[in-house]
Amino acid sequence: MTATLGTPPLRTLTTALDAAALGGHPAAAPADLLAPDAFCWLRRGEGLLGYGEIAQFTGTGPERFADAEQWWKDMLAGALVRDPLRVPGTGALAFGSFAFSKTSPHASVLVIPELVVGFRDGTAWLTHLTVDGSVPTAESAHALLRGFLAAAPGCPEGLGGTTPGTPSAGTVRSGALTEEQWKESVAEGVLAIGRGGLDKVVLARDVVASFDKPVSRVSILQRLLEIYGECWTYGVRGLVGATPEILIKVDGTTAQARVLAGTLDREDEPAGSVGFAASVLGGSAKQRQEHDFAVRSLTRQLAPFATDLSFPAEPFILELPNVWHLASDVTAELADFEGHLPTSLALVEALHPTAAVCGTPREEAGKLILTLEKMDRGPYAGPVGWLDGAGNGEWGIALRGAVLEDPFSVRLYAGAGIVEASDPEAELAETWAKFRPMLQALGLHA
Numbered sequence: 001m002t003a004t005l006g007t008p009p010l011r012t013l014t015t016a017l018d019a020a021a022l023g024g025h026p027a028a029a030p031a032d033l034l035a036p037d038a039f040c041w042l043r044r045g046e047g048l049l050g051y052g053e054i055a056q057f058t059g060t061g062p063e064r065f066a067d068a069e070q071w072w073k074d075m076l077a078g079a080l081v082r083d084p085l086r087v088p089g090t091g092a093l094a095f096g097s098f099a100f101s102k103t104s105p106h107a108s109v110l111v112i113p114e115l116v117v118g119f120r121d122g123t124a125w126l127t128h129l130t131v132d133g134s135v136p137t138a139e140s141a142h143a144l145l146r147g148f149l150a151a152a153p154g155c156p157e158g159l160g161g162t163t164p165g166t167p168s169a170g171t172v173r174s175g176a177l178t179e180e181q182w183k184e185s186v187a188e189g190v191l192a193i194g195r196g197g198l199d200k201v202v203l204a205r206d207v208v209a210s211f212d213k214p215v216s217r218v219s220i221l222q223r224l225l226e227i228y229g230e231c232w233t234y235g236v237r238g239l240v241g242a243t244p245e246i247l248i249k250v251d252g253t254t255a256q257a258r259v260l261a262g263t264l265d266r267e268d269e270p271a272g273s274v275g276f277a278a279s280v281l282g283g284s285a286k287q288r289q290e291h292d293f294a295v296r297s298l299t300r301q302l303a304p305f306a307t308d309l310s311f312p313a314e315p316f317i318l319e320l321p322n323v324w325h326l327a328s329d330v331t332a333e334l335a336d337f338e339g340h341l342p343t344s345l346a347l348v349e350a351l352h353p354t355a356a357v358c359g360t361p362r363e364e365a366g367k368l369i370l371t372l373e374k375m376d377r378g379p380y381a382g383p384v385g386w387l388d389g390a391g392n393g394e395w396g397i398a399l400r401g402a403v404l405e406d407p408f409s410v411r412l413y414a415g416a417g418i419v420e421a422s423d424p425e426a427e428l429a430e431t432w433a434k435f436r437p438m439l440q441a442l443g444l445h446a
């Protein structure tokens with residue numbers, strides 16, 4: 001849908017969230033405001049929730065980012081925005097999820113919700129958005145929120161699904177490839193690297209979790225928020241997860257990324273400390289190589305958009321409940337091109353896919369992924385996040401996540417960076433460590 005002559009413009013109204021106007025609903029924390037189909041982008045009590053859908057872009061192919069950007073520009077043209085707060089995430093806003101591959105049939109989407117609740121720096125706001133000519137007000141925004149919450153009274157969407165902490169009867173089976181077949185693919189990847197022409201390829205696999213009772217999307221998101229607080233918990237339609245990796249965040253003139261590559265399973269070393277992880281990961285030439293490829297691919301693509309680009313010479317150890325990662329935070333001051341800063345979505349287009357999820361060189365790795373994985377990644381490892389009318393946005397890489405395919409089955413994805421020194425058995429174990437967040441959220445892992 002595009003704003004054309006004769007169609008009402010996008011209208012938005014942002015107002016402070018008045019907890020008293022919520023009719024006694026306990027809005028203490030964002031997790032309390034999750035509703036069954038809510039869009040979600042939350043971390044450490046900050047972020048955005050979205051409810052309802054009033055307009056959407058869908059697209060596939062190599063132009064999916066550019067087409068989405070054009071659609072968003074069209075929606076903003078003539079938009080009537082009332083936004084006294086004017087911080088990233090207020091005013092016009094869309095949530096999005098993009099397919100990993102330009103050849104994927106999976107639809108990439110940008111969706112404008114009817115209502116947004118935002119949390120930042122201790123304040124909370126509501127934005128009511130319309131495209132039907134109606135004029136949003138502070139009252140209409142609060143009434144909408146009351147309505148969405150009434151349909152989701154803090155329980156697992158009436159589906160009788162799993163509640164946090166409750167073990168559920170579920171089984172897990174291999175997806176496109178069995179474990180043996182996937183290890184063969186990894187071995188082929190190692191051989192391809194040895195033959196030359198590429199240095200790194202990230203190979204992923206899928207598993208399917210099946211249940212005899214419907215799963216609860218709200219419970220999954222709540223559990224991820226509870227356990228993986230350091231990650232960005234995302235939910236865009238059926239895609240849910242908690243990613244530790246940020247492809248790009250734009251806040252005014254500053255862009256930031258968190259690049260990860262290099263992994264150590266914490267279950268293998270229950271008593272291990274960050275210092276222990278630093279010595280194992282930092283001391284491994286294989287892990288450092290994997291990481292350096294990922295940092296280099298991100299910084300090389302970001303540099304043309306920046307007047308200043310900085311990242312530490314040495315990665316730090318990111319400690320998550322399931323794994324330790326080698327991590328590098330990259331910061332850039334964005335360059336102004338003829339009075340315009342690049343939007344977060346324009347940067348996503350330039351940066352995706354990095355060597356953290358594809359490989360080096362990108363083209364060769366991409367081709368090998370298509371041959372060896374025997375599956376379509378869909379939205380896995382694609383950009384997921386949001387953008388606003390000023391170009392700000394936060395886009396994670398959709399890792400540690402899953403697609404809710406129907407009420408009873410969930411497809412989980414995980415991958416591992418393969419370099420010449422990779423061992424298929426160890427890479428398989430690493431994928432299980434990366435499945436763990438979703439398995440825990442589904443009640444399938446102790």
Ligand SMILES: C=C(O[C@H]1C=CC=C(C(=O)O)[C@@H]1O)C(=O)O
Pocket residue numbers: 202204245260261262263290325355356357399400413414415416417418434
């Ligand atoms: C491909 C995934 O992780 C990437 C991000 C962090 C560490 C990675 C690694 O050590 O291989 C991967 O590059 C995944 O979680 O599915």
